[in-house]
Amino acid sequence: MFAIFRKETTGFFSSLTGYIVIIVFLLINSLFMWGLPGEWNILDSGYAGLDTLFLLSPWIFLFLVPAVTMKMIAEEKRLGTMELLYSKPVTERGIVYGKYLAAVTLVLLALVPGIIYYISVYYLGETPGNLDKGGTAGAFIGLFFLAAVYASAGLFASSLTDNQVVAFIIAVILCLFLYLGFDAFAYLPGLRKIDEFVIGLGINEHYKSMSRGVLDIRDIVYFTAVVIMFNEATRMVLLSRKHEKRNWISFGTTIIAVVLAVFAVSFLKIRADLTEDRRYTLSEPSRKILSGIRNDIFVQVWLDGEMPIPFKRLKRSVGEMLDEFRIYSGRKIDYDFINPSESDDPEKRDALYQSLLEKGLNPVNIQDSDPEGGSSQKIIFPGMIVNYNGIEVPVNFLKNNPTLTAEENLLHSAEGLEYELIQPIATLSADTVYRVAFIEGHDEIAEVGVADIIFHMARFFTVDRGVIGGTPGILDKYAAVVIAGPRKEFSESDKFVLDQYIMNGGKVLWLLEEVNVDSDSLVTGETAAIYRPLNLEDQIFRYGARVNPQIVQDVECAQIRLILSSGGVRQQPVSVPWLYFPLLTPNPGHPITRNINRVKGEFSNYIDTVGLDPNISKKILLSTSATARTLSPPFFISLREAEMFPDERSFNKSGLPVAVLLEGVFPSAFRNRLTGNLVNDESVRVRNESVPTRMIVVADGDIIRNEVRRSGNLETPLPLGQDRYTLEMFGNRDFILNSLNYLVDDNGIMELRSRELKLRLLDSKEVKTRRAFWQIVNIAGPVLLVLIAGALFGWLRKNKYTKP
Structure with a gap:
């Protein structure tokens, strides 16, 4: 077998045709990847990767591999040297596998000059070496298996004829059918019921996964099985001159064994994602x-x-x-x-x-x-x-x-992507739908003011609104409750119901402020900021947080529209920064706030985390910028402040927390307190410590409030977080939805939002200034390597056979 292998490889490189085939292959690849403009061009794409090579190769291999294999058996038949091979001490299987290994080796050698592509992308990276080495290695393995199948099919085609051209045409058609034919057949009307099975018979379905760096045992066994079947079929063509029944029995046994192996492995899910950031590994x-x-x-x-x-x-x-x-x-x-x-x-x-x-x-x-x-x-x-x-x-x-x-x-x-795709699937396929309640009875934000968030919550939850009314257990059927911007004090009985709801595992999204600002009064040009306690201070303090009764001002802020005057002349409306509307920075390290836009606050307070209870973890979700300050009530707020340039030296507070996540086991706010006057039902069991649960405290009720356009009696809610003038979308809606999904998440889906991929870009400056250089290197370089290798091979061969 190895003698056959040496004979074929030496014969290929001894002829000019072999070098022409490899050079044409490399030129086509190089021109698409580096020369011709468009989506295939690596320099135009701006990304550090060899994806183009792995997308193009199945098509270019359709012609390269048949060109390599077309003469391996057909030429032997034409010249009559097959009989000479049969007379040698080598079996038909040795002939087939010797020629097959030579074909695969020759195809792989044609890829070797492409190492220049890899080196170029390696050094062209924005950070040198930032291409995905593991994924690239896995994709090259997929390319090897693809070449292996094409080579076995090409060798089979060569065994059917003594004409190289005919063998080439048969091999191209056969490889094309293997790659795309089954996909096309699967969509025929009579095959719709078994379309997945038919598609699975083709190469494309198995190569797609491997070309992106994912190795699946089922794909590997499939490629191996196809190679064995074609090689055994080629062996049977060579054995057909003997007309022996045992050969057909051996062939049939081999095919049956291969099919059974593929069937058995189809039930296994053994996969290896070789990409560095495990891009294709589902949680x-x-x-x-x-x-x-x-x-x-x-x-x-x-x-x-x-x-x-x-x-x-x-x-x-x-x-x-x-x-x-x-x-x-x-x-x-x-x-x-x-x-x-x-x-x-x-x-x-x-x-x-x-x-x-x-x-x-x-x-x-x-x-x-x-x-x-x-x-x-x-x-x-x-x-x-x-x-x-x-x-x-x-x-x-x-x-x-x-x-x-x-x-x-x-x-x-x-x-x-994984989170965005799995979230609706999980919601739609769930047996039950979580229920969420908006608490009323304390002058919370009116329904029209939270209409947008309720509309979007309906994708995930059943949403209700209602009054607690001091009724124990009234909240037990809800997975979470939302307290949205209350302006009146909570009674002790309502606080007790909320407390026991939390003790039994309930989740709460608190959105509240300790300073009251009547925004509607600002239309007159001035309003007042007044301390307004909600009688929740002691309860939230016991859980580990304190909402400070101070208003935050931030240099990083949203804008409002004002009509300014100059010299007594009214000007057109202009947008001016409004320090009372801070743009809050999301915590990039938490799944709730990762990759969301900055959140728009309005007259926000800020939070201190309190207590050292090891059973409670505290994570800041939203915070101010590094240039913020606080104002204590009472004081007046005037629109004229927007016309004044702030002295940034006074904005010396950094990262003030405005939203905090609390998780763990909470003590009851009513521990060591008499609750007989709050509970009339003796069957109600009062808990002094919670089961593990979660809550989020936000020191700004307006974060959940959407603006409303009013025209007569008609009220139209605007999208939550959208600036009505610039139409810019802030992250308010995403923050609220993510918060609620996180609070009720029992299966860990929200953790998918913590996934991090590496941005693999090319150095745009290098690409722009030295584009021609890299094009020359990658178009002429591989060809030059082939020519040097050919000259070296010829020189060595000449020296070997001309020695005295």
Whole structure:
């Protein structure tokens, strides 16, 4: 066998044809990856990776591998040297596997000059070496298996004829069918019921996973099985001259054994994600939820068509994540990518845009530049609609933080994909829906003021509103309660009901202030800030926090619209900073606040964490900037303050906490107190210590309040967190939704928001200034290596055979 191997490799490199085949292969790869502009070009993509190589190779291999294998047996037949081989002490299996190993080796040698690609991307990184080495290694392993299958199919084609050209054509058709043919057949009407099985017979389904650095035992066994079957089929072609029954029995036994091995391994889920940040490894909560899905889920992803390269990468990330979901759900999840701008009819296109808006998808207006310096505007919808049992849920997965670059926003979008995709699936497939109550009776924010957040909460919860009324146990059916901006004191009986609710594991989102500011009075130009206790101070203090009765001012603040006057002349409305509306900084290290925009506060107070109870952990979720100060009531607030430039030296307080998460076992606020006058029912068991639970204290009730547009008697709620003038979206809605989801999260889904991926960019300055240099290196370099290797091989061969 090894003699056959040496003969084939030496013969390939002894002819000019071999070098031409390799050079053409490298030139095609190099031109697409480095020369021709477009989405395949690494320099244009701006990302440090060799994804283009692994996407192009299946297509280029369609011609490279058949060119390598076409003469291996066909030429032997044409020249009549096969009989000479049969006379040698080598079996038909030795002939087949010797030639096969030579074919695979030659294809792999054709990839060796491509090491220049890897070195170039390595040093072109924004930080040298920031490409994903593990994922790249895994993808090269996938490329090896792909070449192995193509080589076995090409060798089989060569055994069927004595004409090299015919062998080449048969091999190309056969490899193309293996790669895409089964996918096409799966969509035939008669095969729809077994489409997943048919698709699984093709190479594409198995190579997709490996090409991104994920090795699955089922894929490896599949590729190995296909290689064995083709090689054994080639051996049978060679043995056909003997007409011996035992050969067919041996062949049949081998095929049956291979098929049984593939079938047995199909039940195993042994996978290795070689990417450095485990990009394609689903969390245990996600796998548990997906394995429990009972009915089919269909996902429409409205992100397709022509768009900038970063959005195409986001599209690919979504597809890859959905592929992982399909695997762990037992193929119960199906998806389709749709281009919302596909129609040429403007009316139909606008109608579809409006329909997607009404369903809850947010459009993005992008500007795409072309190489000639021109640009075009396009609307895309980076989101999807999840359909389960006729219920549709919208999911927007594009993060849009104005303080971050476009690349960072897209990276954060990719980081949050698993959470954004699994959250609606978990909600839709759950047996029960959590109930959340908004507490009334203490002059909390009116229903229209929280209409937007209630609308979005309805995706996850059943939402009620009601009065406690001092009734013990009235809150027990709720997973969480929300206390949104109360302005009146709580009675001791209501406090007791809340306390016992917490002691029994209830969760509370407290949004309250100790200083009252009547914002409506500001239309007259002035209002007052007055201390207003809510009789909750002692209770929240016992749980580990204190809301300080002081108003925060922050240089990092939102703006308000004022009509300023100059020389007695009224000017147009202008936006001016308003120090009383701080832009609160989310804690990037916690899943509630990771990757959300800054949260807009209004007349916020701040929080101190108190106590040293080891059973209670405290984490700051929102805080002021490094340039803040506090004001103690009472004092007047005037709009004229917006016209004054603040003295930043007085803003000397940094990172004042405005929202705090408390977790653990809490002591009762009524411990060591007589509660007989609060409980008339003797069957009520009073607890002095809670079971493990959570609560969030926010020192600003307005964080949950949406603005309302009023026209006569008509009240229209505006989106929570949206600036009504600039339309900028702050993180208020995301903060509230994440807070509630975290409070009631019993399966750990919220922890997925802590996932962190590395931003792997090219050095844009190096790409711009030395673009031509890197193009020359990567287009001419591999070819030059082949020519040098060929000259060296020829020189060594000449010296070997010309020695006296």
